[in-house]
Amino acid sequence: MTADQANPAAGTDRADPVVRTPYGAVRGRYEHGIAVFRGIPYAAPPFGPRRFRPPEPPEPWYGVRDAGAFGPTAPKPPYSEAFAQYLSDPEIPGDDCLNINVWTPDPGHGARLPVLVWLHGGALTRGSSAVPVYNGATFARDGVVCVSVNYRLGVEGYGLFPDAPPNPGLRDQLAALCWVHDAIAAFGGDPDRITLCGQSAGAISAGVLLAAPHTRGLIRRAVLQSGPPEVSERDKVRRMVRRMATRLKIPATAAAFAAVDRDLLLRAQAEAGRLSSPVLGGPQFGIVVDGDLVPRDPLKALIDGDAAPGVELLLGWTRDEYRLWLVPGGLLERVDRLGPVALAGAMARCHAGHEVPRGYRTLHPDAGTAEIVGQMVTDHLLRVPLHRLADARPGTSYLYEFAWPSRLPGLGACHALELGFVFDSGDIPESKKLAGEGAPQELCDAMHGAWVRFATTGNPGWQAWDASHPVRIFGDGEPHIAYGPRDAACTLWQTSPTTPSPDPADDIRAPGAELAAAVRRLRRSAGSRRR
Secondary structure, three states, rough: OOOOOOOOOOOOOOOEEEEEOOOEEOOOOOOEEEEEEEEEEEEHHHHHHHHOOOOOOOOOOOOOEOOOOOOOOOOOOOHHHHHHHHOOOOOOOOOOOEEEEEEOOOOOOOOOOEEEEEOOOOOOOOOOOOOHHHHHHHHOOOEEEEEEEEOOOHHHOOOOOOOOOHHHHHHHHHHHHHHHHHHHHOOOEEEEEEEEEEEEEHHHHHHHHHHHHHHOOOOOEEEEOOOOOOOOOHHHHHHHHHHHHHHHHOOOHHHHHHOOOOHHHHHHHHHHHOEEEOOOEEOOOOOOOOOOOOOOOOHHHHHHOOOOOOOEEEEEOOOOOOHHHHHHOOOOOOOOOHHHHHHHHHHHHOOOOHHHHHHHHHHHOOOOOHHHHHHHHHHHHOOOOOOOOHHOOOOEEEEEEOOOOOOOOOOOOOOOOOHHHOOOOOOOOHHHHHHOOOOHHHHHHHHHHHHHHHHOOOOOOOOOOOOOOOOEEEEEOOOOOEEEOOOOHHHOOOOOOOOOOOOOOOOOOOHHHHHHHHHHHHHHHHHHHOO
């Protein structure tokens, strides 16, 4: 049920809500009984002398600032036609892109409601808090103050330069989290009950922030959906910056990039990233160890137990994550045709020995090459790290798998499909782009309800992780518990080599000219569909 369906006339004759933030007062709107505040700046516009620098506080304002509309989104290239048919990504122009939105059922001190802070996904290059699927009204309807965040993307947020601090986009997220901690009581929230959550790149960011010493005491709980705490190799990020610099014919420095027209920079970024993907690898923007905000590998810090003590975790993935990465670009059929060469590419991508694909063949005897490659990459990137994290934090970790298949051909239970269920927004057109018609409301109720319970109590409604490895399955039929449904696949990685091997299409030292050429052909094929 959506917020529009629940009490549709409530609040229509009430005066607009006004709340005072640390930098000035804001006026929101009552929408169907929920107080909504959009586009509130938590930091100054990150342009001009602030470009590629850490976020700075916004200028305080006098009077009451209108917060009735979403604020500007961070600069980003649009999705290609192939992906835009499935994913919505509104673009709102303007410099003041470091802003947040708040949905609350009870603005004002004293309510002390649980708070959910949402970091959107999009590979750190796309996405925003204005995506209609992320409507926080349903959480507010159910007693949770919902906050969604915009942060810098792409080279502006995650470029690595010799003359600028790394990770400005992650620092934006930290600044937003600090703003929430300082301001949310005035919106009816409890600063001691903040659940930080995200999906995909947003989940990776949430996990990195969870492990950061700077956030200790700011986060009570965390939800990581389809993304583990991880950092990128610095050289991969540098290669992305160098590719852009070569196309722009400028030095690979923040000073040189800051002098480039913003639209030209976005075009160069889109072209430089055209041949990279989660399945095929390649240079990419990502969070890096910086010795400050990210002093060490975040997954190791959380597994060792010295980071985020006592924080409860809700960890999840979808059954067929890889299908969103392969189906829109037409790569599924191409990977199947390449057969053993594609498997060799996946082994290089995942730093896996020959026993891993052999094990997957045994587990999935009827699967084609694309499914084997997709499940290998999904386990390597998502499920194995989340299993390791849960193993290190039993009793306070809860795991789930989203297994309901999209009604659209070929997508299955793909990456991002679950979001319309998490936000109970499955009946809007933007959710139907990925799910198709007929998303079951009872599954929306179950998935959304689990997140609400977790944000409220720390328990989503099923058994915590222990030696029996319980995983809640959200699929067709009643949600149920399966014990160790991914254990056999995860076990294959325990004896596989973990030393990173060269990317076969980016390192001329990599053995196997046929493999390198095949991976390049696949990337070019996918890239031509991203334009």
